[in-house]
Amino acid sequence: MRIDTMLAVVKDTARDVPGVYRMTSADGEVIYVGKSKALRTRLLSYFRASYPRDKGARILHEAATLEWEVLPSEFAALLRELRLIKLLRPRYNVMMKRDARYHAFVRVSRGPAPRFHVVRGAGTDETGTYYGPFRGALQLEEALRELNDVLGLRDCRLDQPMHFADQPDLLDLPTRTPGCIRHEIGKCLGPCVGAVREEEYLARFRAAKEFLEGRHDAPLAPLRAAMEASSDALDFERAALMRDKIRRLESLQEQFGRIRFALESLSFTYTIPGERPEDARSYVIRRGRVRHEGPAPRDAAERRTFEQRIAEVLAPAERAPATVPGHEVDEVLLVAAWFRKHPKELKRTEAFAVTAQTAPARSA
Numbered sequence: 001m002r003i004d005t006m007l008a009v010v011k012d013t014a015r016d017v018p019g020v021y022r023m024t025s026a027d028g029e030v031i032y033v034g035k036s037k038a039l040r041t042r043l044l045s046y047f048r049a050s051y052p053r054d055k056g057a058r059i060l061h062e063a064a065t066l067e068w069e070v071l072p073s074e075f076a077a078l079l080r081e082l083r084l085i086k087l088l089r090p091r092y093n094v095m096m097k098r099d100a101r102y103h104a105f106v107r108v109s110r111g112p113a114p115r116f117h118v119v120r121g122a123g124t125d126e127t128g129t130y131y132g133p134f135r136g137a138l139q140l141e142e143a144l145r146e147l148n149d150v151l152g153l154r155d156c157r158l159d160q161p162m163h164f165a166d167q168p169d170l171l172d173l174p175t176r177t178p179g180c181i182r183h184e185i186g187k188c189l190g191p192c193v194g195a196v197r198e199e200e201y202l203a204r205f206r207a208a209k210e211f212l213e214g215r216h217d218a219p220l221a222p223l224r225a226a227m228e229a230s231s232d233a234l235d236f237e238r239a240a241l242m243r244d245k246i247r248r249l250e251s252l253q254e255q256f257g258r259i260r261f262a263l264e265s266l267s268f269t270y271t272i273p274g275e276r277p278e279d280a281r282s283y284v285i286r287r288g289r290v291r292h293e294g295p296a297p298r299d300a301a302e303r304r305t306f307e308q309r310i311a312e313v314l315a316p317a318e319r320a321p322a323t324v325p326g327h328e329v330d331e332v333l334l335v336a337a338w339f340r341k342h343p344k345e346l347k348r349t350e351a352f353a354v355t356a357q358t359a360p361a362r363s364a
C-alpha cells in the first residue's frame with residue numbers, strides 16, 4: 001500500500017478511540033506495534049513526521065500495510081500491545097524492554113550451587129524466577145552481598161565450575177575465580193574447591209531464600225551475637241559495624257516484604273465501562289497479572305460464570321509470593337504502572353469474593 005493510500009484510509013476510517021496498530025513490511029514481517037487512546041490522532045502523526053529524521057516516519061516508509069484494532073479502553077490497548085510485542089517481537093519495538101530495564105530484580109541462578117544475583121529487567125530469560133521489581137540496584141547488591149557473606153554463599157561468575165566435597169574426583173579441583181579469597185576469609189563455604197558438601201550448601205541457600213521470603217531471620221542471629229559480644233568487649237567500632245550489617249539485612253527483608261504486599265495488593269477484579277453497556281470488560285488480576293478477561297457480567301447467570309472463572313484463577317496455589325516468573329515481568333510492571341498513574345481506577349476494582357484457600361482445586 002502506498003503511503004498516500006494509507007493516509008487516505010486512515011483519514012476515511014480511523015476514529016479517535018483506544019486501540020493498537022501494527023505496521024507490516026512488504027515481505028509480511030510485522031515491524032512495529034503501537035497503541036494509543038486516540039488512534040486517529042496517533043496514526044495521522046506518522047504522516048506528519050519528517051522523513052528520514054523521525055523514527056515514526058522511517059517505520060512508515062518501510063511499512064507496506066498499516067492495520068489497527070479498536071479496543072474498549074486504554075488499559076485494554078496497553079495490554080494488547082504488550083502481548084502482541086511479546087508474540088511478534090517487532091524489531092522497532094524497544095520500548096517495553098526499556099521499561100523493564102529501569103527496574104532491578106533479584107534472580108535465582110541455575111546450576112549446582114545456586115545464588116542470588118541482581119539483574120536489570122527480566123532480560124531474555126523468560127523461564128527464570130525473579131524477585132521484584134525493585135528500585136536501586138546498587139543498594140540491593142550491597143545488601144545481598146551481606147546476606148551471601150553471613151551465610152557463606154558464593155557470589156562469583158555464574159559459569160564458575162563448582163566442585164562439592166561429596167563429588168568423587170577431588171584431585172581434579174577447578175581453580176577459583178581469579179582474585180577470589182572469600183573462602184579463605186570465611187565468607188564463602190567454597191563450593192568451588194570441594195570445601196563443602198552439596199547438601200550443606202543447598203541448606204544455606206534455602207536459609208537465604210526463607211529469609212528473603214520473610215519466613216525466618218536466622219541469618220541475623222550470628223550478627224546479633226557478634227554485635228553483643230563486641231559491645232560487651234567494649235569494641236564499639238565493631239559493634240557499630242555489626243549493627244549496620246543487621247540494618248542492611250533487615251531493610252532487605254523489608255523490601256521483599258513490600259514487594260510481596262504490592263503483588264498481593266494487585267489481586268482483584270477490574271471492570272472498565274465501555275461506550276455501550278455491552279463494551280464493558282472485566283479483568284481478573286492476580287498478583288499483577290491479568291489471568292482472565294471478558295465481557296463484564298450483566299445478569300445473574302453471567303455473574304455466576306464469571307465467579308467460576310475467578311475461582312479457577314485462584315485455585316492454583318502460588319508459593320514464594322515475592323517472586324514473578326520471567327515471562328510475567330513485563331505484564332506485572334504494566335499493571336502496577338497503570339494503577340500508579342491512574343489511582344482513581346482502583347475504585348473500579350473489587351476484592352475477590354472467593355479466596356485462594358476457598359477456591360476449588362483445578363483438575364490437571
Ligand code: SF4
Binds near residue numbers: 154181190
Ligand atoms: S570461593 Fe569459589 S565459590 Fe566462593 S565465591 Fe570464590 S570462586 Fe566462588
